[in-house]
Amino acid sequence: MEEISFAIKDVCKKLFDIDVEVILTRPDEQFGDYATNVALQISKQLGKNPREIAEAITAELSHEAVEEVGIAGPGFINIRVSHKTLYTWLQKGIDEAPNGVYGATKLGSGRTVICEFPSPNMAKAFSVGHIRSALQGWAMYKLMSLHGYKVVTDNHVGDSGTPFGKWVVGFLHYSSNEQLSKDGINELARIYIAITADIKAEKEAGKLALAEEVQSWLQKLEARDPEAVAYSERFNKISFDHMHHVMERLGISTELELGESYYVARGQEMTDELLQKGIAEESDGAIIVRLDEKSIETPVMLRKANGTSLYATTDLATIEYREQNFHPEKVFIHTGQEQAFYFTQLNALAEKASFNPVINHLWHGLVDQKTEDGKREKMSSRKGVVLLEEFLNHAEAKAAEHNKEGSEADTKAVALGAVKFADFTADRKNGVLFDWESMFSVQGFSGPAVQYATVRIKSIRSKVHEESEDVSLYDWQDEHGLLLSLIDYPKLLRELHDSYELHKLAAYLYDLARSFNRYYEEHRILDAPEPERSAKLWLIGVVQTVLEQGLDLLGIPTPERM
RNA sequence: GCACCCUUAGCUCAGCGGAUUAGAGCGUCUGUCUUCGGAACAGAAGGUCGUAGGUUCGAAUCCUACAGGGUGCACCA
Numbered sequence: 219m220e221e222i223s224f225a226i227k228d229v230c231k232k233l234f235d236i237d238v239e240v241i242l243t244r245p246d247e248q249f250g251d252y253a254t255n256v257a258l259q260i261s262k263q264l265g266k267n268p269r270e271i272a273e274a275i276t277a278e279l280s281h282e283a284v285e286e287v288g289i290a291g292p293g294f295i296n297i298r299v300s301h302k303t304l305y306t307w308l309q310k311g312i313d314e315a316p317n318g319v320y321g322a323t324k325l326g327s328g329r330t331v332i333c334e335f336p337s338p339n340m341a342k343a344f345s346v347g348h349i350r351s352a353l354q355g356w357a358m359y360k361l362m363s364l365h366g367y368k369v370v371t372d373n374h375v376g377d378s379g380t381p382f383g384k385w386v387v388g389f390l391h392y393s394s395n396e397q398l399s400k401d402g403i404n405e406l407a408r409i410y411i412a413i414t415a416d417i418k419a420e421k422e423a424g425k426l427a428l429a430e431e432v433q434s435w436l437q438k439l440e441a442r443d444p445e446a447v448a449y450s451e452r453f454n455k456i457s458f459d460h461m462h463h464v465m466e467r468l469g470i471s472t473e474l475e476l477g478e479s480y481y482v483a484r485g486q487e488m489t490d491e492l493l494q495k496g497i498a499e500e501s502d503g504a505i506i507v508r509l510d511e512k513s514i515e516t517p518v519m520l521r522k523a524n525g526t527s528l529y530a531t532t533d534l535a536t537i538e539y540r541e542q543n544f545h546p547e548k549v550f551i552h553t554g555q556e557q558a559f560y561f562t563q564l565n566a567l568a569e570k571a572s573f574n575p576v577i578n579h580l581w582h583g584l585v586d587q588k589t590e591d592g593k594r595e596k597m598s599s600r601k602g603v604v605l606l607e608e609f610l611n612h613a614e615a616k617a618a619e620h621n622k623e624g625s626e627a628d629t630k631a632v633a634l635g636a637v638k639f640a641d642f643t644a645d646r647k648n649g650v651l652f653d654w655e656s657m658f659s660v661q662g663f664s665g666p667a668v669q670y671a672t673v674r675i676k677s678i679r680s681k682v683h684e685e686s687e688d689v690s691l692y693d694w695q696d697e698h699g700l701l702l703s704l705i706d707y708p709k710l711l712r713e714l715h716d717s718y719e720l721h722k723l724a725a726y727l728y729d730l731a732r733s734f735n736r737y738y739e740e741h742r743i744l745d746a747p748e749p750e751r752s753a754k755l756w757l758i759g760v761v762q763t764v765l766e767q768g769l770d771l772l773g774i775p776t777p778e779r780m
Numbered sequence: 781g782c783a784c785c786c787u788u789a790g791c792u793c794a795g796c797g798g799a800u801u802a803g804a805g806c807g808u809c810u811g812u813c814u815u816c817g818g819a820a821c822a823g824a825a826g827g828u829c830g831u832a833g834g835u836u837c838g839a840a841u842c843c844u845a846c847a848g849g850g851u852g853c854a855c856c857a
Contacts (some may be wrong), residue, residue, distance in 0.1 A: 241797075248800095255799060258838095268837090291800040292837075339857065363838075380856060397782080403798085433855090478857090504855050515782085515853075529857050558784065559852050584851080620819060630820095643805085644793050648786060651792070660819060662805040663793085671817050679815055687802040725794065727806085732804095735820060744816040780819075 219252070219307065219705065220620065222297065225281040225779070226254060231396075231747075233274055236260055242297075244706070250288065250296035251304075251702055252610045257293040301694035304701035308760065311708055313700030314588070316366065320499040321708045322761060326367030326717060331358040331655050332540060332549040335472070336465070337374040337586035340457040341381030343407035344464050346604045346652060347597060350582045353773060356470045357720050358550050359579070360771045365715050366490050368701050370544055374551075375477035378532065382439055383432035386449050388413030403460040406453060440482060450479075469634060469773060478532040481539065483530035488571070489539065497570055501524045512566040533564055537573050548578050551717075555581040556649070579750055580718055583649035597652060602734045604652065617666075618656040621780055628777035632666050633658075640667025642724035642772055663728050665774055668765055671731035672776050675762040678743060686752035697757050703730050707764050720772065727768045734761050 223240040230236050238256055242645045256273035259728075264271065272293040281285060286298035316322045335355020338348045355371075362369045388409035389398070398405050417428050438446035465471060484707035487503055492498035496506045503523030507578040509516075518530050540546055551561065558581050597604070613633035621629045636658045639651065643663055660666035694701065710726055713719075743754045766776050 245800075253800090258799065261837095294800060296800090342857095347836095376857065503854080506854065517854060519854045524855080526855090528855075532855095553857095555785070555851055557852085557857075560857085562784095563854095586850095613837095622819090623817085648793080649786090653792090656792075656806075659806075664805085664819095666819065670817090674817055676822090679814070721794080728804085736822095738816085739812095739821045743814065746816095779817090 222252065222281055222283055222299075223254075225279060225284075226256060226275065227274050227297075228277045230256060230260065233278060234260065234264055234271075236263070241549050244702070245296060246295070247699070249290060249294070249603045250286070251299045252299070254295050254297075255293070257289075257295060258329055261293070262370075277704070301698050303658050303700070304698065304705065305692075305694045308701055308704050311705065312337055312760070315708075319364065319767070321711045321767065322364050322366070323708075323712065323715070326362060326365045328365075330368045330370065330544050330545045330546050331362050332370045332372055332544060332550060333362070334372050335359075336470070336552070337376065337551075337552075338377035338461060339381055340454060340461070340477070341376070341385050341406070341410050343403070343410070344461055344606050345597075345694045346606055346609050347554075347585050348636075348643060349468075349606060349609070350554070350585065350646075350650070351499050352465070352468060352470055352648060353638050354549070354580065354582060355552040356468075356773045357654045357771060358552070358718065361711070361714055361718075361720070362550075362772065366645045370474065370546070371472035372476060373472040374536065375458075375475060377450075377457075377477035377601065378439075378482055378693075379527070379529065380432060380436060382450055382453075383434075383436035384410060384417070385415045385453050385688040386435045386446070387431050389429060389449070389453075399457075402456050406456060406462075433522075433524055433526065437524060440526050440617070466612055467607075476527075476536075476539070481532040481535035482527050484533035484538070485527050485741075486521070488534055489531060492520070492571060507567055507570060509563060509566045509570070510579060510776065512569070514563055514566055516563070518563040530564060532569065533635075534571060535566060537564075537568050537577075541573055541576075546576055547575050550578050552580050552582065554584050557581065564629070578718075579645065582646045585652050586649050587652045594651060600700065603632055610637070612654070613658050617660070619664075624777050624779040628780055631775040631777040632660065632669060634779055635665030635669045635743070635769070635777075636660055637650075637665075638772055638774050639724060640670070644719050646721070663725075665769070665772075666780070668727045668769060669732045669774070669776055670780060671734050672762050672765045672769075673778070673780050674738065675734070675758045675765075676778070679762070681744060682755060686755060689749045689753040689756065692753040694753065696737070697754070700730075700733055700737055700757060700761065703733055704725065705761055705766060707768075723768055724772060727765060727772075728760065730768075731765060734758070734765075737766040 219242060223242055226240045230238055238260055240256050241255055243253040251260035256627040257268045257275060261271055269289060269292065272295050276289060276295060278285045283299050283303045284297055285300040287298045288297055289628055295658055312320050316324050316394065333355050336348050336352035359369050359371050373532055385406065392412050393405060393409050420428050436445055439450055471477055489498060492507065493505060498505050505521035506519045509518060519528055520531050522528060537545045540549065558579060561577055561579035561735050565577050568575045585597045586594045588594060610633065614630060617629045617633040617636065635780060640657055708720060714723060743758065745753065746754055769776055
């Protein structure tokens with residue numbers, strides 16, 4: 219493919235003495251396999267009619283891969299490539315792939331990035347609101363690994379700060395040892411919702427008693443008061459066990475799990491250091507760093523007036539820890555969009571503290587739900603969230619309804635396919651609509667639709683036992699479209715390396731699955747004469763590989779049967 | 781008030797290095813069909829791409845203004 223770009227580039231140089239980058243796009247099928255608009259691009263500086271330029275270029279262009287060339291509209295150059303050339307390109311792409319993984323690159327060799335996910339707040343219930351950072355983060359980890367990076371995964375759990383204080387106060391006021399032992403994580407979630415609501419009500423009434431009690435427990439914890447530490451460890455244990463359980467069901471894990479509490483002490487030290495250097499300053503009893511010179515009006519706060527730490531305090535220490543231990547080129551952090559401003563502050567703070575501002579905050583839209591009257595609104599913990607566990611149970615029940623042939627493991631794979639794929643069907647920045655009706659779709663643009671295509675291919679290939687024959691004489695006419703799609707795969711992964719737009723992978727996979735289904739309707743495979751049969755089996759094998767790998771990048775397993 | 785994100789078919793969304801007739805899925809309607817796995821395939825209906833300007837040979841795509849929705853703007857995370 220690149221060879222054609224270069225050939226056209228050379229022609230432009232030769233005819234017009236002009237250097238242009240020739241980009242080949244994939245036009246509508248009827249126009250050709252590849253197209254370029256160079257003639258339109260350069261027509262202005264040449265002062266010539268673009269069609270004339272296009273004609274001159276096509277007259278001069280000769281390359282063995284170009285079978286047919288045409289000019290359309292105002293001056294597009296459309297190119298058709300022979301079937302066999304496409305086969306050669308695909309075969310070459312596969313043969314030259316690093317570690318034998320088609321689409322992989324070595325872009326990241328010798329380089330390190332950190333992927334931070336799912337980083338839930340341990341005091342809140344692990345709800346569907348957390349699923350996005352978990353899924354997006356895992357996919358980024360997979361993608362960057364495929365490009366040869368050393369990827370450090372870190373679950374930066376929220377196990378410190380104000381929520382901890384809320385937990386203790388909530389427990390003392392509304393709960394008991396018996397209830398906590400009995401209901402575990404659900405009791406903790408209930409406590410947190412209750413105390414949060416009461417603090418809000420109290421504030422509206424102009425009082426602060428509960429809020430102050432919360433802060434005093436927080437102070438005790440940071441001072442390592444034994445009673446406070448005991449509470450913290452007890453609650454954390456319950457919450458951590460639950461989180462690990464859910465992560466296991468989701469099929470994700472992280473190498474590190476250094477929560478905020480790990481960084482509190484060092485963060486406080488660093489705050490003092492910044493104070494001494496004059497970078498931080500006191501304001502209304504709190505310690506802040508002004509970011510005006512970075513065009514950020516709101517200062518970032520490192521210590522509250524009561525002496526306790528904040529998010530920024532622990533995050534600053536986290537930045538130091540990571541720089542010292544891993545020297546990451548980038549740190550990908552997945553949270554909801556509400557934290558977008560904070561992370562611009564944090565990068566600015568990092569620079570002022572002489573660290574590299576390496577954080578790439580890949581924020582996502584929030585999870586909405588439908589109200590009873592069909593309106594769309596934010597899912598809030600006040601009105602009750604949907605627990606991730608409950609969500610997964612529901613997905614599995616739906617998958618089981620459709621599963622006629624597969625095992626229990628296959629049912630789980632399909633459930634994950636539905637749930638995870640749905641998170642990649644639109645741009646990450648869009649909100650997603652949580653809807654019990656449509657979220658577990660197994661039809662149309664969905665994970666199970668892609669899984670189904672791979673399962674069909676597996677089934678066909680499992681019936682073949684003989685060695686494949688030499689396919690060098692095959693013409694590849696029927697496979698033209700599939701070959702083009704498969705050749706696009708490495709280009710797509712290369713693009714995602716820079717854009718992080720994982721929804722494009724989901725779209726690609728679905729499109730490939732559709733193409734395969736159409737192909738499968740029209741052409742017999744097992745009954746075909748040789749060498750056609752071997753050729754077709756090889757090709758659907760490549761389709762299967764790409765589909766399975768692509769799904770794996772999105773964290774989706776492929777069932778054996780379904 | 782300021783900043784960021786968003787507004788495309790009834791619904792959920794692609795498309796935005798400007799370019800040939802704006803695409804999917806769901807839903808609706810109609811076909812294929814005793815299948816190398818029908819969780820399939822083919823087709824129909826459905827859109828003046830929020831509004832108004834601007835740049836251009838050409839704008840859903842770029843620029844400006846406005847309207848509507850979301851998010852954020854120091855002692856929360």
